[in-house]
Amino acid sequence: DAGVTQSPTHLIKTRGQQVTLRCSPKSGHDTVSWYQQALGQGPQFIFQYYEEEERQRGNFPDRFSGHQFPNYSSELNVNALLLGDSALYLCASSTDLQAYGYTFGSGTRLTVV
Amino acid sequence: GENVEQHPSTLSVQEGDSAVIKCTYSDSASNYFPWYKQELGKRPQLIIDIRSNVGEKKDQRIAVTLNKTAKHFSLHITETQPEDSAVYFCAAPWDSGNTGKLIFGQGTTLQVKP
Numbered sequence: 001d002a003g004v005t006q007s008p009t010h011l012i013k014t015r016g017q018q019v020t021l022r023c024s025p026k027s028g029h030d031t032v033s034w035y036q037q038a039l040g041q042g043p044q045f046i047f048q049y050y051e052e053e054e055r056q057r058g059n060f061p062d063r064f065s066g067h068q069f070p071n072y073s074s075e076l077n078v079n080a081l082l083l084g085d086s087a088l089y090l091c092a093s094s095t096d097l098q099a100y101g102y103t104f105g106s107g108t109r110l111t112v113v
Numbered sequence: 114g115e116n117v118e119q120h121p122s123t124l125s126v127q128e129g130d131s132a133v134i135k136c137t138y139s140d141s142a143s144n145y146f147p148w149y150k151q152e153l154g155k156r157p158q159l160i161i162d163i164r165s166n167v168g169e170k171k172d173q174r175i176a177v178t179l180n181k182t183a184k185h186f187s188l189h190i191t192e193t194q195p196e197d198s199a200v201y202f203c204a205a206p207w208d209s210g211n212t213g214k215l216i217f218g219q220g221t222t223l224q225v226k227p
Contacts, residue, residue: 004156031213033213033214035217040220041219041220042119042202042204042217042218042219042220043157043202043215043217044217045207045214045215045216048212048213048214055212055213056207056212056213056214058214090156090157094213099211099212099213100145100147100162100206100211100213100215102147102159102215104149104156104157104158105156106155106156107156
């Protein structure tokens, strides 16, 4: 399967803990964008990585950070978890030339208790 | 930056009827407008998109129309089927710089009753 894969699929963490979510982009894609989707809401842009650097950032605090590796895979890290961080975290990959040609992963459901 | 408003939040239709979902945007420079379908527990999937140089695009039972003057675009689904039941999201670019950052609407839950 050459689609976008995310891991883990589900995760339960305690307030104050740290979490790392992972994303492998679709084959041929070099750009990874992360979105947070709260229950009943549309996805909200967290940040985007291209050439191993954060290229765009949404309105999220510094507790949210990321990384992109040479193989284009990416990680999303969230520190000092809050109850409000509970959401579905979606990874979308695309190419630099077709920046809006997203392929979404199935997401990681994070629950903070 | 862009702001996207989507209406209605829920829509219930009988099988075979048409469904229309409307989105408005704020940045007149926006040039790309995708629609995503998200079934329960699944990933959002692009179903149709339109660029600002055309006013309408069709793909079988799905069409999208764009009114640049009024800054709104709509998703039209004809001859609805139960498998069309899902949450639909519209989106628009954050800016005109081809950054790849999309702003999504709040979503419309479409229920097609058999």
